[in-house]
Amino acid sequence: MKEERLLTVLGMIDDTFVEELYRSEEERPSNPVSKRKIRVYFLVAAIILLLAACGVKAVAILEENWFPQYFSEKYRDDAEEMISENQRELLEQGLVPIGQSVTCNGYTLTLESALSDGYRSFLKFRLTAPEGVDLDGARYNLEGLSQITHADGKEIEFSMEGGDEYSLPDRKDPDNTVAILYESSVVPQTDSAEKMKLGTVWNITITNVYEYAIREDNAEQYYDLRKEISGEWSFHFTFDENTLLGQEQEILEDPIYCLGKRILWERSFPVIVKITSYKIRAFGATLRFEMPLLGVWEGVEHGPVFIFLKDGTVVEGHFRAGFNRGDYWENNYEFPIPITPEDISYVQFPGGLKVFLTDEEK
Amino acid sequence: MDDQQIIELYWNRSESAITETAARYGRFCYHIAYRILANREDSDECVNDTYFRVWEVIPPTRPNLFSAFLGKITRNLALNRYAFQTAEKRGGSQIPLALEELGDCIPGGRAPEQVAQDRELAEALNRFLRELSAENRKIFLQRYWNLMPVKDIAITYGISQSNVKMSLMRTRKRLRNFLEREGIWV
Known part of the structure:
Protein backbone atom coordinates (compact mmCIF):
# COMPACT_ATOMS: atom_id res chain seq x y z
CA MET A 1 0.00 0.00 0.00
CA LYS A 2 1.10 3.54 -0.73
CA GLU A 3 0.73 4.70 2.87
CA GLU A 4 2.74 1.76 4.18
CA ARG A 5 5.50 2.45 1.67
CA LEU A 6 5.67 6.09 2.70
CA LEU A 7 5.82 5.08 6.35
CA THR A 8 8.60 2.60 5.62
CA VAL A 9 10.65 4.97 3.47
CA LEU A 10 10.39 7.60 6.20
CA GLY A 11 12.68 5.23 8.09
CA MET A 12 15.37 5.97 5.46
CA ILE A 13 15.55 9.75 5.99
CA ASP A 14 18.78 11.45 7.03
CA ASP A 15 19.98 10.62 10.51
CA THR A 16 20.28 14.34 11.24
CA PHE A 17 16.48 14.67 11.34
CA VAL A 18 16.12 11.75 13.70
CA GLU A 19 18.92 13.09 15.85
CA GLU A 20 17.24 16.48 15.94
CA LEU A 21 14.10 14.77 17.17
CA TYR A 22 15.78 12.90 19.99
CA ARG A 23 18.24 15.66 20.88
CA SER A 24 15.34 18.04 21.42
CA GLU A 25 13.64 15.41 23.56
CA GLU A 26 16.77 15.02 25.67
CA GLU A 27 17.09 18.77 26.08
CA ARG A 28 13.44 19.28 26.87
CA PRO A 29 12.70 20.19 30.50
CA SER A 30 10.90 17.39 32.32
CA ASN A 31 7.88 19.56 33.10
CA PRO A 32 7.21 21.87 30.19
CA VAL A 33 5.38 25.05 31.02
CA SER A 34 1.76 24.51 30.05
CA LYS A 35 0.65 26.90 27.40
CA ARG A 36 -2.91 25.76 27.95
CA LYS A 37 -3.28 27.87 31.11
CA ILE A 38 -1.85 30.89 29.36
CA ARG A 39 -4.27 30.32 26.53
CA VAL A 40 -7.23 30.10 28.90
CA TYR A 41 -6.34 33.46 30.53
CA PHE A 42 -5.86 34.98 27.12
CA LEU A 43 -9.17 33.56 26.02
CA VAL A 44 -11.05 34.99 28.99
CA ALA A 45 -9.46 38.41 28.52
CA ALA A 46 -10.23 38.36 24.82
CA ILE A 47 -13.86 37.44 25.42
CA ILE A 48 -14.30 40.22 28.01
CA LEU A 49 -12.73 42.78 25.68
CA LEU A 50 -14.83 41.56 22.83
CA LEU A 51 -18.07 41.78 24.80
CA ALA A 52 -17.25 45.33 25.85
CA ALA A 53 -16.10 46.52 22.46
CA CYS A 54 -18.54 45.00 20.04
CA GLY A 55 -21.81 45.06 21.86
CA VAL A 56 -23.15 41.57 21.58
CA LYS A 57 -26.70 42.78 21.73
CA ALA A 58 -26.36 44.69 18.49
CA VAL A 59 -25.04 41.59 16.76
CA ALA A 60 -27.99 39.59 18.07
CA ILE A 61 -30.48 41.99 16.54
CA LEU A 62 -28.76 41.76 13.17
CA GLU A 63 -28.54 37.99 13.32
CA GLU A 64 -31.94 36.99 14.65
CA ASN A 65 -33.61 36.98 11.25
CA TRP A 66 -30.90 35.17 9.38
CA PHE A 67 -31.46 31.62 10.60
CA PRO A 68 -35.26 31.66 10.21
CA GLN A 69 -34.69 32.85 6.65
CA TYR A 70 -32.08 30.15 6.07
CA PHE A 71 -34.30 27.30 7.25
CA SER A 72 -37.24 28.71 5.33
CA GLU A 73 -35.32 28.93 2.07
CA LYS A 74 -33.73 25.56 2.51
CA TYR A 75 -36.98 23.75 3.18
CA ARG A 76 -39.46 25.61 1.04
CA ASP A 77 -38.24 27.73 -1.78
CA ASP A 78 -41.01 30.21 -2.30
CA ALA A 79 -42.96 30.58 0.91
CA GLU A 80 -43.02 33.88 2.75
CA GLU A 81 -43.24 32.60 6.28
CA MET A 82 -42.25 29.00 6.41
CA ILE A 83 -41.55 28.33 10.02
CA SER A 84 -43.90 28.64 12.95
CA GLU A 85 -43.67 31.14 15.75
CA ASN A 86 -42.50 28.34 18.07
CA GLN A 87 -39.70 27.47 15.66
CA ARG A 88 -38.71 31.12 15.35
CA GLU A 89 -38.59 31.44 19.15
CA LEU A 90 -36.48 28.31 19.35
CA LEU A 91 -33.95 29.73 16.91
CA GLU A 92 -33.83 33.03 18.78
CA GLN A 93 -33.35 31.21 22.07
CA GLY A 94 -30.47 29.14 20.74
CA LEU A 95 -28.70 31.89 18.85
CA VAL A 96 -25.21 32.63 20.11
CA PRO A 97 -24.20 36.05 18.79
CA ILE A 98 -20.42 36.08 18.43
CA GLY A 99 -19.18 38.74 16.03
CA GLN A 100 -15.48 37.82 16.07
CA SER A 101 -13.48 39.02 13.07
CA VAL A 102 -10.02 37.99 11.91
CA THR A 103 -8.27 39.42 8.87
CA CYS A 104 -5.64 37.40 7.04
CA ASN A 105 -4.11 38.08 3.62
CA GLY A 106 -6.63 40.87 3.09
CA TYR A 107 -9.66 38.65 3.67
CA THR A 108 -11.76 39.16 6.79
CA LEU A 109 -13.63 36.19 8.14
CA THR A 110 -16.22 36.96 10.79
CA LEU A 111 -17.85 34.29 12.92
CA GLU A 112 -21.17 36.04 13.34
CA SER A 113 -23.28 33.53 15.22
CA ALA A 114 -23.81 29.88 16.12
CA LEU A 115 -26.61 27.44 16.91
CA SER A 116 -26.43 23.93 18.37
CA ASP A 117 -28.63 21.27 19.91
CA GLY A 118 -25.62 19.34 21.19
CA TYR A 119 -25.48 16.98 18.21
CA ARG A 120 -25.77 19.27 15.26
CA SER A 121 -24.25 22.72 15.00
CA PHE A 122 -24.47 25.67 12.65
CA LEU A 123 -21.71 28.26 12.55
CA LYS A 124 -22.46 31.29 10.44
CA PHE A 125 -19.48 33.08 8.97
CA ARG A 126 -19.15 36.15 6.78
CA LEU A 127 -16.27 36.45 4.36
CA THR A 128 -15.26 39.93 3.25
CA ALA A 129 -12.79 40.32 0.40
CA PRO A 130 -10.53 43.35 -0.13
CA GLU A 131 -12.16 46.34 -1.84
CA GLY A 132 -12.64 45.71 -5.54
CA VAL A 133 -12.66 41.91 -5.24
CA ASP A 134 -16.10 40.46 -5.88
CA LEU A 135 -17.26 37.35 -4.10
CA ASP A 136 -19.72 36.04 -6.63
CA GLY A 137 -19.02 32.32 -6.40
CA ALA A 138 -21.86 29.84 -6.52
CA ARG A 139 -20.61 28.10 -3.42
CA TYR A 140 -17.98 28.58 -0.73
CA ASN A 141 -16.48 25.78 1.30
CA LEU A 142 -14.54 26.15 4.51
CA GLU A 143 -11.71 23.88 5.59
CA GLY A 144 -10.30 23.83 9.07
CA LEU A 145 -10.17 22.13 12.42
CA SER A 146 -12.28 22.21 15.53
CA GLN A 147 -11.55 21.49 19.14
CA ILE A 148 -14.39 21.30 21.62
CA THR A 149 -13.71 21.38 25.32
CA HIS A 150 -15.80 21.46 28.43
CA ALA A 151 -15.48 24.27 30.90
CA ASP A 152 -13.28 22.00 33.04
CA GLY A 153 -10.75 21.75 30.21
CA LYS A 154 -11.64 18.19 29.21
CA GLU A 155 -11.56 17.74 25.46
CA ILE A 156 -14.58 16.15 23.81
CA GLU A 157 -13.84 13.36 21.41
CA PHE A 158 -16.25 13.57 18.57
CA SER A 159 -16.63 12.64 14.99
CA MET A 160 -17.23 15.52 12.64
CA GLU A 161 -19.75 13.68 10.56
CA GLY A 162 -19.65 15.79 7.47
CA GLY A 163 -19.31 19.53 7.57
CA ASP A 164 -21.65 20.94 5.02
CA GLU A 165 -21.18 24.51 4.00
CA TYR A 166 -24.12 26.46 2.71
CA SER A 167 -23.64 29.93 1.39
CA LEU A 168 -26.63 32.24 1.27
CA PRO A 169 -26.12 35.17 -1.04
CA ASP A 170 -27.24 38.16 1.00
CA ARG A 171 -28.94 40.18 -1.62
CA LYS A 172 -28.49 43.58 -0.08
CA ASP A 173 -24.84 43.06 0.85
CA PRO A 174 -21.95 44.67 -1.01
CA ASP A 175 -20.38 42.55 -3.74
CA ASN A 176 -17.31 41.77 -1.70
CA THR A 177 -19.04 39.95 1.18
CA VAL A 178 -20.83 36.64 1.44
CA ALA A 179 -22.43 34.72 4.30
CA ILE A 180 -21.25 31.12 4.68
CA LEU A 181 -22.91 28.56 6.89
CA TYR A 182 -20.76 25.76 8.29
CA GLU A 183 -22.89 22.86 9.41
CA SER A 184 -21.56 19.86 11.27
CA SER A 185 -22.73 16.92 13.33
CA VAL A 186 -20.97 16.37 16.60
CA VAL A 187 -21.86 12.77 17.33
CA PRO A 188 -20.29 11.07 20.37
CA GLN A 189 -18.28 8.12 19.14
CA THR A 190 -18.98 5.88 22.08
CA ASP A 191 -21.89 5.51 24.44
CA SER A 192 -19.89 6.86 27.36
CA ALA A 193 -18.29 9.67 25.36
CA GLU A 194 -18.75 13.22 26.52
CA LYS A 195 -21.44 15.16 24.77
CA MET A 196 -21.61 18.85 24.20
CA LYS A 197 -23.14 20.50 27.22
CA LEU A 198 -23.44 23.81 28.95
CA GLY A 199 -20.18 25.68 29.18
CA THR A 200 -18.73 23.89 26.18
CA VAL A 201 -15.95 25.95 24.62
CA TRP A 202 -15.49 25.59 20.89
CA ASN A 203 -12.21 26.56 19.22
CA ILE A 204 -12.22 26.52 15.46
CA THR A 205 -9.51 27.48 13.01
CA ILE A 206 -10.27 27.93 9.33
CA THR A 207 -7.28 27.51 7.04
CA ASN A 208 -8.78 27.56 3.58
CA VAL A 209 -11.81 28.98 1.85
CA TYR A 210 -12.68 27.53 -1.55
CA GLU A 211 -14.76 29.43 -4.07
CA TYR A 212 -16.67 27.44 -6.69
CA ALA A 213 -18.36 28.51 -9.88
CA ILE A 214 -21.15 26.66 -11.64
CA ARG A 215 -20.43 25.18 -15.05
CA GLU A 216 -23.19 23.81 -17.19
CA ASP A 217 -22.41 20.92 -19.45
CA ASN A 218 -25.12 19.05 -21.36
CA ALA A 219 -27.78 20.46 -19.05
CA GLU A 220 -25.88 19.13 -16.03
CA GLN A 221 -24.46 21.49 -13.44
CA TYR A 222 -20.96 21.08 -12.04
CA TYR A 223 -19.09 23.00 -9.39
CA ASP A 224 -15.61 24.03 -10.52
CA LEU A 225 -13.02 25.26 -8.05
CA ARG A 226 -12.29 28.86 -9.02
CA LYS A 227 -10.28 30.30 -6.18
CA GLU A 228 -8.51 29.08 -3.04
CA ILE A 229 -8.06 31.62 -0.27
CA SER A 230 -5.51 30.49 2.30
CA GLY A 231 -4.94 31.94 5.73
CA GLU A 232 -5.55 31.28 9.39
CA TRP A 233 -8.70 32.54 11.02
CA SER A 234 -9.20 31.33 14.61
CA PHE A 235 -12.30 31.76 16.75
CA HIS A 236 -13.59 30.61 20.10
CA PHE A 237 -16.96 30.83 21.78
CA THR A 238 -19.04 29.23 24.52
CA PHE A 239 -22.49 27.72 24.66
CA ASP A 240 -24.05 28.79 27.94
CA GLU A 241 -27.20 27.67 29.75
CA ASN A 242 -29.33 30.07 27.73
CA THR A 243 -28.18 29.05 24.30
CA LEU A 244 -27.42 25.34 23.94
CA LEU A 245 -30.64 23.71 22.79
CA GLY A 246 -29.81 20.51 24.64
CA GLN A 247 -33.32 19.34 25.53
CA GLU A 248 -34.39 15.94 24.21
CA GLN A 249 -37.89 14.51 24.24
CA GLU A 250 -38.47 10.76 24.35
CA ILE A 251 -41.41 9.87 22.13
CA LEU A 252 -41.81 6.22 23.11
CA GLU A 253 -43.11 5.19 26.51
CA ASP A 254 -42.71 1.49 25.62
CA PRO A 255 -40.82 -0.34 22.89
CA ILE A 256 -42.62 -0.77 19.58
CA TYR A 257 -42.24 -3.44 16.92
CA CYS A 258 -41.98 -2.53 13.25
CA LEU A 259 -41.57 -4.40 10.04
CA GLY A 260 -38.08 -4.04 8.65
CA LYS A 261 -35.82 -5.74 6.13
CA ARG A 262 -32.86 -8.05 6.43
CA ILE A 263 -30.60 -7.24 3.53
CA LEU A 264 -28.29 -9.84 2.05
CA TRP A 265 -26.45 -8.59 -1.03
CA GLU A 266 -29.29 -7.52 -3.31
CA ARG A 267 -31.96 -9.62 -1.68
CA SER A 268 -34.09 -8.71 1.31
CA PHE A 269 -36.23 -10.61 3.79
CA PRO A 270 -38.86 -9.29 6.22
CA VAL A 271 -37.87 -9.02 9.85
CA ILE A 272 -39.41 -7.55 12.99
CA VAL A 273 -37.38 -4.68 14.43
CA LYS A 274 -37.80 -3.69 18.06
CA ILE A 275 -37.47 0.09 18.44
CA THR A 276 -36.76 0.99 22.03
CA SER A 277 -36.27 4.73 21.89
CA TYR A 278 -36.88 7.72 19.66
CA LYS A 279 -35.63 11.01 21.03
CA ILE A 280 -36.30 14.31 19.32
CA ARG A 281 -34.06 17.36 19.59
CA ALA A 282 -34.26 20.76 17.92
CA PHE A 283 -32.39 19.73 14.78
CA GLY A 284 -32.55 15.96 14.73
CA ALA A 285 -33.46 12.69 16.39
CA THR A 286 -31.84 9.53 17.71
CA LEU A 287 -33.50 6.16 17.15
CA ARG A 288 -32.42 3.06 19.03
CA PHE A 289 -33.34 -0.45 18.03
CA GLU A 290 -32.33 -3.96 18.96
CA MET A 291 -30.39 -5.73 16.25
CA PRO A 292 -32.04 -9.03 15.26
CA LEU A 293 -29.91 -12.15 14.94
CA LEU A 294 -28.15 -11.83 11.60
CA GLY A 295 -25.89 -13.72 9.26
CA VAL A 296 -22.33 -12.51 8.67
CA TRP A 297 -23.04 -10.43 5.55
CA GLU A 298 -26.50 -9.26 6.51
CA GLY A 299 -27.70 -5.81 7.43
CA VAL A 300 -30.99 -4.46 8.68
CA GLU A 301 -33.09 -1.58 7.46
CA HIS A 302 -36.20 -0.22 9.05
CA GLY A 303 -38.47 2.12 7.20
CA PRO A 304 -38.54 5.89 7.56
CA VAL A 305 -39.98 7.77 10.53
CA PHE A 306 -42.22 10.72 9.67
CA ILE A 307 -43.06 13.63 11.94
CA PHE A 308 -46.41 15.23 11.26
CA LEU A 309 -46.59 18.84 12.44
CA LYS A 310 -49.82 20.55 13.44
CA ASP A 311 -49.66 22.85 10.43
CA GLY A 312 -49.74 19.86 8.08
CA THR A 313 -46.02 19.76 7.38
CA VAL A 314 -44.52 16.28 7.17
CA VAL A 315 -40.86 16.05 8.16
CA GLU A 316 -38.59 13.10 7.44
CA GLY A 317 -35.24 12.91 9.16
CA HIS A 318 -32.20 12.55 6.95
CA PHE A 319 -29.94 9.69 8.07
CA ARG A 320 -26.55 10.98 9.26
CA ALA A 321 -24.76 8.24 11.18
CA GLY A 322 -25.35 4.82 12.70
CA PHE A 323 -23.48 3.27 15.62
CA ASN A 324 -23.36 -0.23 16.98
CA ARG A 325 -23.45 0.35 20.74
CA GLY A 326 -23.18 -3.31 21.67
CA ASP A 327 -26.60 -4.04 23.15
CA TYR A 328 -28.42 -1.89 20.65
CA TRP A 329 -28.01 0.00 17.40
CA GLU A 330 -28.29 3.78 17.27
CA ASN A 331 -29.17 5.83 14.21
CA ASN A 332 -28.93 9.61 14.11
CA TYR A 333 -31.15 11.69 11.87
CA GLU A 334 -31.24 15.34 10.91
CA PHE A 335 -34.29 17.48 10.29
CA PRO A 336 -34.42 20.02 7.49
CA ILE A 337 -36.14 22.53 9.81
CA PRO A 338 -36.01 23.05 13.59
CA ILE A 339 -38.71 21.21 15.49
CA THR A 340 -40.31 21.95 18.82
CA PRO A 341 -42.45 19.35 20.61
CA GLU A 342 -45.28 21.90 20.74
CA ASP A 343 -45.50 21.81 16.95
CA ILE A 344 -45.74 18.02 16.64
CA SER A 345 -49.07 16.36 16.09
CA TYR A 346 -47.80 12.79 15.91
CA VAL A 347 -44.85 10.63 14.89
CA GLN A 348 -45.43 7.84 12.41
CA PHE A 349 -43.13 4.85 12.69
CA PRO A 350 -42.38 2.24 9.99
CA GLY A 351 -45.47 0.19 9.25
CA GLY A 352 -47.82 3.09 10.03
CA LEU A 353 -47.86 3.02 13.84
CA LYS A 354 -48.65 6.54 15.08
CA VAL A 355 -47.57 7.96 18.42
CA PHE A 356 -49.44 11.13 19.38
CA LEU A 357 -47.79 13.66 21.62
CA THR A 358 -50.88 15.20 23.17
CA ASP A 359 -53.92 13.42 24.62
CA GLU A 360 -56.47 15.47 22.71
CA GLU A 361 -54.98 14.37 19.40
CA LYS A 362 -55.44 10.65 20.06
CA MET B 1 27.18 4.76 32.02
CA ASP B 2 26.91 7.29 29.20
CA ASP B 3 26.35 6.60 25.51
CA GLN B 4 29.99 6.81 24.50
CA GLN B 5 30.96 4.27 27.14
CA ILE B 6 28.23 1.89 25.94
CA ILE B 7 29.41 2.27 22.35
CA GLU B 8 32.95 1.51 23.45
CA LEU B 9 31.69 -1.72 25.00
CA TYR B 10 30.31 -2.73 21.60
CA TRP B 11 33.62 -1.89 19.95
CA ASN B 12 35.41 -3.99 22.53
CA ARG B 13 32.92 -6.82 21.84
CA SER B 14 31.89 -6.86 25.48
CA GLU B 15 28.56 -8.60 26.03
CA SER B 16 27.75 -6.18 28.85
CA ALA B 17 27.11 -3.69 26.04
CA ILE B 18 23.68 -5.26 25.56
CA THR B 19 22.91 -5.26 29.28
CA GLU B 20 23.85 -1.59 29.53
CA THR B 21 21.83 -0.75 26.43
CA ALA B 22 18.83 -2.53 27.87
CA ALA B 23 19.20 -0.75 31.20
CA ARG B 24 19.46 2.71 29.61
CA TYR B 25 17.27 2.39 26.51
CA GLY B 26 15.14 -0.75 26.96
CA ARG B 27 12.02 1.15 27.89
CA PHE B 28 12.61 3.71 25.17
CA CYS B 29 12.88 1.03 22.47
CA TYR B 30 9.91 -0.83 23.87
CA HIS B 31 7.71 2.27 23.55
CA ILE B 32 8.66 2.69 19.90
CA ALA B 33 7.95 -0.96 19.14
CA TYR B 34 4.71 -1.00 21.10
CA ARG B 35 3.32 2.02 19.23
CA ILE B 36 3.65 0.02 16.03
CA LEU B 37 2.87 -3.51 17.19
CA ALA B 38 0.49 -2.86 20.10
CA ASN B 39 1.45 -6.20 21.60
CA ARG B 40 3.66 -6.82 24.61
CA GLU B 41 5.31 -10.05 23.49
CA ASP B 42 5.97 -8.85 19.97
CA SER B 43 7.39 -5.60 21.28
CA ASP B 44 9.71 -7.41 23.68
CA GLU B 45 10.96 -9.62 20.85
CA CYS B 46 11.43 -6.61 18.62
CA VAL B 47 13.52 -4.90 21.29
CA ASN B 48 15.68 -8.00 21.65
CA ASP B 49 16.12 -8.05 17.87
CA THR B 50 17.21 -4.42 18.10
CA TYR B 51 20.02 -5.30 20.54
CA PHE B 52 21.30 -8.04 18.25
CA ARG B 53 21.12 -5.79 15.22
CA VAL B 54 23.12 -3.13 17.07
CA TRP B 55 25.64 -5.80 18.03
CA GLU B 56 25.99 -6.66 14.33
CA VAL B 57 26.55 -3.12 13.08
CA ILE B 58 28.77 -1.69 15.87
CA PRO B 59 31.58 -1.86 14.87
CA PRO B 60 32.13 -0.60 12.22
CA THR B 61 29.36 1.99 12.76
CA ARG B 62 29.94 4.70 15.36
CA PRO B 63 26.57 6.45 15.91
CA ASN B 64 26.45 10.19 16.57
CA LEU B 65 23.44 10.01 18.81
CA PHE B 66 22.89 6.59 20.27
CA SER B 67 19.20 7.08 21.13
CA ALA B 68 18.35 8.09 17.55
CA PHE B 69 20.36 5.17 16.21
CA LEU B 70 18.49 2.71 18.44
CA GLY B 71 15.16 4.32 17.66
CA LYS B 72 15.68 3.99 13.94
CA ILE B 73 16.58 0.32 14.15
CA THR B 74 13.68 -0.46 16.47
CA ARG B 75 11.24 1.35 14.23
CA ASN B 76 12.36 -0.45 11.09
CA LEU B 77 12.31 -3.87 12.76
CA ALA B 78 8.86 -3.22 14.22
CA LEU B 79 7.49 -2.07 10.86
CA ASN B 80 8.86 -5.21 9.21
CA ARG B 81 7.24 -7.34 11.86
CA TYR B 82 3.99 -5.42 11.48
CA ALA B 83 4.03 -5.90 7.70
CA PHE B 84 4.63 -9.62 8.18
CA GLN B 85 1.76 -9.92 10.66
CA THR B 86 -0.57 -7.97 8.37
CA ALA B 87 0.29 -10.26 5.49
CA GLU B 88 -0.33 -13.23 7.75
CA LYS B 89 -3.83 -11.99 8.53
CA ARG B 90 -4.53 -11.35 4.88
CA GLY B 91 -3.29 -14.54 3.36
CA GLY B 92 -3.72 -17.32 5.92
CA SER B 93 -0.99 -18.53 8.22
CA GLN B 94 0.98 -20.78 5.83
CA ILE B 95 1.54 -18.36 2.96
CA PRO B 96 3.76 -15.84 4.75
CA LEU B 97 5.61 -18.68 6.43
CA ALA B 98 6.25 -20.33 3.08
CA LEU B 99 7.27 -17.00 1.60
CA GLU B 100 9.66 -16.39 4.45
CA GLU B 101 11.22 -19.84 4.00
CA LEU B 102 11.57 -19.30 0.26
CA GLY B 103 13.16 -15.94 1.00
CA ASP B 104 16.21 -17.83 2.25
CA CYS B 105 17.04 -18.92 -1.28
CA ILE B 106 16.58 -15.51 -2.93
CA PRO B 107 19.77 -13.43 -3.03
CA GLY B 108 19.67 -9.81 -1.85
CA GLY B 109 16.54 -8.23 -0.45
CA ARG B 110 14.23 -6.10 -2.50
CA ALA B 111 14.47 -5.75 -6.26
Missing part, protein backbone atom coordinates in the same frame (compact mmCIF):
# COMPACT_ATOMS: atom_id res chain seq x y z
CA PRO B 112 17.08 -3.18 -7.37
CA GLU B 113 14.47 -0.94 -9.00
CA GLN B 114 12.42 -0.99 -5.78
CA VAL B 115 15.49 -0.01 -3.77
CA ALA B 116 16.26 2.79 -6.22
CA GLN B 117 12.71 4.09 -6.07
CA ASP B 118 12.70 4.01 -2.28
CA ARG B 119 16.03 5.85 -2.23
CA GLU B 120 14.64 8.48 -4.60
CA LEU B 121 11.59 8.94 -2.38
CA ALA B 122 13.78 9.13 0.74
CA GLU B 123 15.93 11.83 -0.92
CA ALA B 124 12.80 13.77 -1.81
CA LEU B 125 11.61 13.46 1.78
CA ASN B 126 14.96 14.79 2.97
CA ARG B 127 14.62 17.83 0.71
CA PHE B 128 11.06 18.36 1.90
CA LEU B 129 11.99 18.07 5.57
CA ARG B 130 14.76 20.66 5.12
CA GLU B 131 12.15 23.12 3.83
CA LEU B 132 10.03 22.79 6.96
CA SER B 133 10.43 24.88 10.09
CA ALA B 134 12.10 22.97 12.93
CA GLU B 135 8.88 22.92 14.93
CA ASN B 136 6.72 21.57 12.10
CA ARG B 137 9.41 19.06 11.18
CA LYS B 138 9.60 17.71 14.72
CA ILE B 139 5.82 17.43 15.03
CA PHE B 140 5.62 15.65 11.67
CA LEU B 141 8.40 13.21 12.53
CA GLN B 142 7.09 12.56 16.02
CA ARG B 143 3.81 11.49 14.42
CA TYR B 144 5.00 9.59 11.35
CA TRP B 145 8.54 8.59 12.21
CA ASN B 146 8.13 7.99 15.91
CA LEU B 147 4.39 7.15 15.58
CA MET B 148 3.63 9.12 18.70
CA PRO B 149 -0.08 9.78 19.45
CA VAL B 150 -1.25 13.36 18.88
CA LYS B 151 -2.03 13.73 22.56
CA ASP B 152 1.54 12.81 23.55
CA ILE B 153 3.01 15.19 20.97
CA ALA B 154 0.90 17.99 22.45
CA ILE B 155 2.23 17.20 25.92
CA THR B 156 5.81 16.85 24.65
CA TYR B 157 5.86 20.31 23.11
CA GLY B 158 3.43 22.01 25.51
CA ILE B 159 0.91 22.90 22.81
CA SER B 160 -2.75 22.03 22.30
CA GLN B 161 -3.86 18.94 20.41
CA SER B 162 -5.62 21.13 17.88
CA ASN B 163 -2.34 22.93 17.18
CA VAL B 164 -0.67 19.57 16.60
CA LYS B 165 -3.46 18.45 14.29
CA MET B 166 -3.30 21.74 12.44
CA SER B 167 0.46 21.47 11.96
CA LEU B 168 0.14 17.87 10.72
CA MET B 169 -2.65 18.72 8.34
CA ARG B 170 -0.63 21.53 6.78
CA THR B 171 2.54 19.48 6.52
CA ARG B 172 0.71 16.59 4.86
CA LYS B 173 -0.78 18.99 2.37
CA ARG B 174 2.63 20.55 1.68
CA LEU B 175 4.15 17.10 1.25
CA ARG B 176 1.51 16.11 -1.24
CA ASN B 177 2.13 19.31 -3.25
CA PHE B 178 5.88 18.81 -2.97
CA LEU B 179 5.79 15.23 -4.25
CA GLU B 180 3.48 16.20 -7.10
CA ARG B 181 5.81 19.07 -8.01
CA GLU B 182 8.79 16.72 -7.97
CA GLY B 183 6.89 14.20 -10.08
CA ILE B 184 7.19 11.47 -7.48
CA TRP B 185 4.35 8.99 -7.15
CA VAL B 186 4.28 6.81 -4.09
